[in-house]
Amino acid sequence: xxxxxxxxxxxxxxxxxxxxxxxxxxxxxxxxxxxxxxxxxxxxxxxxxxxxxxxxxxxxxxxxxxxxxxxxxxxxxxxxxxxxxxxxxxxxxxxxxxxxxxxxxxxxxxxxxxxxxxxxxxxxxxxxxxxxxxxxxxxxxxxxxxxxxxxxxxxxxxxxxxxxxxxxxxxxxxxxxxxxxxxxxxxxxxxxxxxxxxxxxxx
Amino acid sequence: xxxxxxxxxxxxxxxxxxxxxxxxxxxxxxxxxxxxxxxxxxxxxxxxxxxxxxxxxxxxxxxxxxxxxxxxxxxxxxxxxxxxxxxxxxxxxxxxxxxxxxxxxxxxxxxxxxxxxxxxxxxxxxxxxxxxxxxxxxxxxxxxxxxxxxxxxxxxxxxxxxxxxxxxxxxxxxxxxxxxxxxxxxxxxxxxxxxxxxxxxxx
Amino acid sequence: xxxxxxxxxxxxxxxxxxxxxxxxxxxxxxxxxxxxxxxxxxxxxxxxxxxxxxxxxxxxxxxxxxxxxxxxxxxxxxxxxxxxxxxxxxxxxxxxxxxxxxxxxxxxxxxxxxxxxxxxxxxxxxxxxxxxxxxxxxxxxxxxxxxxxxxxxxxxxxxxxxxxxxxxxxxxxxxxxxxxxxxxxxxxxxxxxxxxxxxxxxx
Amino acid sequence: xxxxxxxxxxxxxxxxxxxxxxxxxxxxxxxxxxxxxxxxxxxxxxxxxxxxxxxxxxxxxxxxxxxxxxxxxxxxxxxxxxxxxxxxxxxxxxxxxxxxxxxxxxxxxxxxxxxxxxxxxxxxxxxxxxxxxxxxxxxxxxxxxxxxxxxxxxxxxxxxxxxxxxxxxxxxxxxxxxxxxxxxxxxxxxxxxxxxxxxxxxx
DNA sequence: CATGAATGAGATTTCATTCAT
DNA sequence: AATGAATGAAATCTCATTCAT
Numbered sequence: 098x099x100x101x102x103x104x105x106x107x108x109x110x111x112x113x114x115x116x117x118x119x120x121x122x123x124x125x126x127x128x129x130x131x132x133x134x135x136x137x138x139x140x141x142x143x144x145x146x147x148x149x150x151x152x153x154x155x156x157x158x159x160x161x162x163x164x165x166x167x168x169x170x171x172x173x174x175x176x177x178x179x180x181x182x183x184x185x186x187x188x189x190x191x192x193x194x195x196x197x198x199x200x201x202x203x204x205x206x207x208x209x210x211x212x213x214x215x216x217x218x219x220x221x222x223x224x225x226x227x228x229x230x231x232x233x234x235x236x237x238x239x240x241x242x243x244x245x246x247x248x249x250x251x252x253x254x255x256x257x258x259x260x261x262x263x264x265x266x267x268x269x270x271x272x273x274x275x276x277x278x279x280x281x282x283x284x285x286x287x288x289x290x291x292x293x294x295x296x297x298x299x300x
Numbered sequence: 301x302x303x304x305x306x307x308x309x310x311x312x313x314x315x316x317x318x319x320x321x322x323x324x325x326x327x328x329x330x331x332x333x334x335x336x337x338x339x340x341x342x343x344x345x346x347x348x349x350x351x352x353x354x355x356x357x358x359x360x361x362x363x364x365x366x367x368x369x370x371x372x373x374x375x376x377x378x379x380x381x382x383x384x385x386x387x388x389x390x391x392x393x394x395x396x397x398x399x400x401x402x403x404x405x406x407x408x409x410x411x412x413x414x415x416x417x418x419x420x421x422x423x424x425x426x427x428x429x430x431x432x433x434x435x436x437x438x439x440x441x442x443x444x445x446x447x448x449x450x451x452x453x454x455x456x457x458x459x460x461x462x463x464x465x466x467x468x469x470x471x472x473x474x475x476x477x478x479x480x481x482x483x484x485x486x487x488x489x490x491x492x493x494x495x496x497x498x499x500x501x502x503x
Numbered sequence: 504x505x506x507x508x509x510x511x512x513x514x515x516x517x518x519x520x521x522x523x524x525x526x527x528x529x530x531x532x533x534x535x536x537x538x539x540x541x542x543x544x545x546x547x548x549x550x551x552x553x554x555x556x557x558x559x560x561x562x563x564x565x566x567x568x569x570x571x572x573x574x575x576x577x578x579x580x581x582x583x584x585x586x587x588x589x590x591x592x593x594x595x596x597x598x599x600x601x602x603x604x605x606x607x608x609x610x611x612x613x614x615x616x617x618x619x620x621x622x623x624x625x626x627x628x629x630x631x632x633x634x635x636x637x638x639x640x641x642x643x644x645x646x647x648x649x650x651x652x653x654x655x656x657x658x659x660x661x662x663x664x665x666x667x668x669x670x671x672x673x674x675x676x677x678x679x680x681x682x683x684x685x686x687x688x689x690x691x692x693x694x695x696x697x698x699x700x701x702x703x704x705x706x
Numbered sequence: 707x708x709x710x711x712x713x714x715x716x717x718x719x720x721x722x723x724x725x726x727x728x729x730x731x732x733x734x735x736x737x738x739x740x741x742x743x744x745x746x747x748x749x750x751x752x753x754x755x756x757x758x759x760x761x762x763x764x765x766x767x768x769x770x771x772x773x774x775x776x777x778x779x780x781x782x783x784x785x786x787x788x789x790x791x792x793x794x795x796x797x798x799x800x801x802x803x804x805x806x807x808x809x810x811x812x813x814x815x816x817x818x819x820x821x822x823x824x825x826x827x828x829x830x831x832x833x834x835x836x837x838x839x840x841x842x843x844x845x846x847x848x849x850x851x852x853x854x855x856x857x858x859x860x861x862x863x864x865x866x867x868x869x870x871x872x873x874x875x876x877x878x879x880x881x882x883x884x885x886x887x888x889x890x891x892x893x894x895x896x897x898x899x900x901x902x903x904x905x906x907x908x909x
Numbered sequence: 910c911a912t913g914a915a916t917g918a919g920a921t922t923t924c925a926t927t928c929a930t
Numbered sequence: 931a932a933t934g935a936a937t938g939a940a941a942t943c944t945c946a947t948t949c950a951t
Binding site for chain 1 (some may be wrong): 447450460463491497499
């Protein structure tokens with residue numbers, strides 16, 4: 098019997114992960130039994146356990162795919178040319194979030210990932226890593242705005258980065274739960290709020 | 301010990317709910333067994349099941365307390381006098397979020413609530429209800445700003461409300477996971493971003 | 504506080520037994536919880552346990568009422584004047600069985616009593632006692648027929664008694680389960696079968 | 707040990723059913739715990755639940771075997787050649803009942819089946835089906851007697867069939883409970899009762 | 910006499926995982 | 931490499947019974 102190719106192994110892994118994701122999205126991670134995954138993947142218990150040594154490993158591997166190419170996409174957006182205005186960047190990123198959270202989109206697992214991160218250190222590390230990376234990208238982008246003279250030099254770019262990042266979990270939740278909030282809405286909302294007059298109240 | 305006062309019954313319910321919350325926060329909802337709750341509450345299985353007829357009922361009852369008095373607090377803030385500037389309101393609300401998500405704070409359950417809402421209609425309805433209420437309060441507040449002439453009449457107050465609300469899930473996640481984001485940071489970040497210059501890039 | 508009268512005690516016992524019987528007939532003995540009985544009787548747990556010291560005692564006391572006044576009735580029938588023909592006696596007894604197995608009739612518990620008798624010695628003894636008594640009454644009746652010259656002197660009256668008794672469990676089961684067998688049917692069936700010609704086949 | 711033959715699966719099912727029957731007969735259906743069945747079958751919980759998805763399914767499957775080959779046996783008896791006299795048929799059927807109700811005989815479950823049939827529709831249907839079939843076979847047999855001129859043409863064959871069937875539950879109960887009634891006794895009893903003189907009393 | 914909150918053993922069932930074939 | 935039967939710990943929930951009030 099010939100050694101099975103690396104490629105074959107990788108294909109099997111992906112097959113299992115996708116079956117698992119489908120189940121996780123459909124029923125929730127905890128409500129998904131290994132049997133559900135076997136069935137969805139069309140594989141036997143033994144086969145699946147050859148590629149992953151526990152359910153937790155499948156969960157972790159899946160969560161590692163949650164934000165998909167969001168990081169790459171966003172880096173290109175924030176770092177590329179030309180330098181875009183905030184509302185534009187926000188809308189484009191939101192659009193990507195929407196794309197990744199449709200039907201079988203991996204971002205649908207994000208809330209479950211956050212919940213698990215509260216108690217599973219492995220997952221916590223992974224989520225923290227992603228959050229950090231996305232925030233840093235925002236920070237970078239804002240630094241560019243400062244560099245371009247569009248924001249004052251004393252701007253707290255880190256705080257601003259965290260704040261801009263903060264918008265997206267809330268955007269996703271509203272999308273998944275209420276389905277009445279879109280990228281253009283958020284852009285419009287953001288533009289409306291970008292009025293210095295709003296800060297002038299306190300003496 | 302029969303013929304017990306209403307008050308006693310209510311106390312027992314609360315005792316159980318609090319024990320459950322402690323467990324849920326400590327180990328996660330799914331990893332908490334009924335036995336964990338019995339032990340934490342110092343009650344027997346039968347006693348607990350006299351007050352709640354299933355684990356799910358305990359979960360739901362607990363989730364109903366997640367945002368605690370956040371709604372009331374925020375309504376007073378947004379609706380009260382004097383009319384405060386956005387950054388002020390955001391910081392104060394964030395501070396309350398911090399208060400409610402400390403040690404044994406109910407808001408610590410929020411991520412788990414979001415995750416459950418994806419598959420449990422009962423919980424979904426509850427979460428949606430809260431989200432809607434908080435967004436509406438933001439909308440109301442922004443309308444006041446418009447009324448005060450601080451924002452133009454044509455402002456999309458609903459979109460702005462959704463956008464401001466969106467900040468908070470992301471704020472909470474960063475707090476719970478990375479612990480490096482505080483109310484004042486978000487206020488500063490917000491102020492930094494409230495610069496019309498940021499929108500002027502596109503020709 | 505005045506001593507409660509014997510009569511009161513007896514009334515309470517009967518109240519509980521009847522409530523229990525209603526439940527037992529409605530849901531089956533095993534599916535009936537003590538709580539069901541409390542509710543049906545409109546009494547508290549403590550109250551019921553003052554009169555019966557276990558569920559089993561309630562079951563046994565109830566089973567002791569299963570055949571109701573069937574023994575008395577039958578004795579009068581078999582022993583009284585005039586001496587009636589078999590088919591007549593069978594029909595009358597069957598009619599009484601029907602009466603006792605209607606709506607809330609105690610005989611509805613008979614199949615459950617038989618089943619329990621297989622493993623509960625107490626109940627076994629009680630059921631055996633009743634069976635024996637009824638069979639004996641049949642034997643007595645048949646002896647009268649012999650005495651009257653209607654059956655030969657060498658008739659095995661005991662075997663005949665057991666055989667006649669045997670008809671009734673089957674009668675009851677058919678009534679309760681298929682509802683298509685009445686006292687007159689059995690009388691007609693019996694008459695049809697009382698033909699010596701049926702025995703002449705074997706050479 | 708995967709990839710097991712159909713035959714193996716069938717053997718396992720039977721093994722479980724038989725273990726269950728042993729328990730049911732020994733302790734009664736309700737007093738038998740799943741653990742009892744696991745132990746008796748020498749299997750683990752999971753193994754048993756692979757073959758039956760609930761205790762109720764095991765009960766029902768067992769009850770479906772209660773009368774064993776009684777139907778087949780009786781049909782051959784009633785329908786075969788030569789045409790036998792009633793007392794002969796009754797005795798032979800009773801003998802078969804005895805055979806099926808010894809030691810571990812399935813008919814020992816009959817009283818429990820009757821009791822369950824009072825509240826479980828599935829079981830009720832099964833029992834009704836068997837009762838109906840046996841009665842029909844009796845009817846068929848009596849029709850043959852009529853055809854042979856041994857009974858008058860106007861004989862109510864259906865009523866006679868129900869009546870003859872009625873003998874057997876009572877026979878079984880006396881056997882299981884008092885152990886003093888055998889097939890030959892019932893034959894003798896029946897013969898004694900097959901005297902037209904018994905009907906002549908009423909004027 | 911009566912109440913009904915509390916007990917806690919025990920019942921059924923599920924499910925991640927293993928390993929002989 | 932793949933199968934899937936088997937394991938058995940653990941989870942949720944019920945219920946007869948007690949006893950402080």
